[in-house]
Amino acid sequence: MRIADPLQDSCAGAATRDCRHGLATNGCEDCKVRLFSVCAALEVPELEELDRISQAREVPARTTLFEQSTLAGSVFNVTDGVVRLYKSLPDGRRQIVGFALPGDFLGLALQDRYGVTAEAVTAVAVCRFARPAFLAYVDDKPHLLRRLHEFAGHELSLAQEQMLLLGRRTAEEKIAAFLLNMQARYARIGTVSVTVPLPMSRQDIADYLGLTIETVSRTLTRLAREKVVLIVPDGVRLLDLERLKLAGAS
Template structure:
């Protein structure tokens, strides 16, 4: 896909068939050919440049999003600016469902991001009489909820070192689902993002990375880490 001149662009020539690498994983993964065609007609394929907002907390939630490519950070802010990142969205993830008619969190791109965007109304009409789709939405929501609960345990009850180790293990597993297993875990998000995800400060995250490196559990490389001792590492992160 060409990198377009302006940051946010509707991709005219995009076809799921040829351009989407995560069909099987995404919300649309179980649609038959005919239904998928109808579904695709509801979608707008949009590309965002780095650090752009997909949507913001408290905005009227007029759209839902299926992330196709790139990584997004999802977060909530307190009035004084404190930020909690509630998750990182990867290709295949489904975003934008809200309990009321407004988004309950904000989402923005980290690097470049491509999404399928659906207006809420047509999307809901499409799924409302398709049990397959509804069941799949339920699976997605249940998985998200379980991840959120794991994160509550991490935030409430783990030490800084355990948080960082668990984060790296969890992130490696999520990447493995997409790209297969690798020794080097790429970290496209910055230290501040990791800190805001783990409920720590950037300094504590930095010190903890350094400590793990001194203890020969990892090696810090540009935009990622290499895991040296997966066994000892998983033990640190253990549930």
């Protein structure tokens, strides 16, 4: 079984259980990150059951995983690549409400219909659960339900933070917060590098931050000119964290 638990690296040293579906994890009790994923102390028989109802799937870039307001038939755990989640207006204006990285779940709200559209930004690997099976699996496991609920609460919290960003921050603050956030998220899944990967296009970043592609580009080059960041292929190196935090802090 392939390992896709985002916690594997941040909980280094603890006994980690194989986990491609993201629902189980190791026994690292004091790891703060733990709460941010849906990981319960599932026992072996439960894990085997979970395994039976899951299936791995790979999709190329630009593939739509599911579309806004269609019937929610699946729950996904992203195991590799990046997925964009967005809402659109009839005239084509688009707001990306989030990027899903390895370890993130899609459709966990367990609503009848998807509230957003999910598209692969890069080539993506997911672990798919049929919704009925997932619901059945989850329904008699209160501890797991609790975890799911905590997880939803965390997502709501992130959404509210993003509302603050969209409504009240300047372009530079938006970019700074975005870069710091991506760095933190990649660090959490074990990509600890001086360079923060930015696999999504400038248009994606713009649609996530409520800006235009030109403003994203200009702001990044200005930050680069001021030696705050260094723009590299498919990413950005953060040079002056203090200066970035000044702009991007919550």
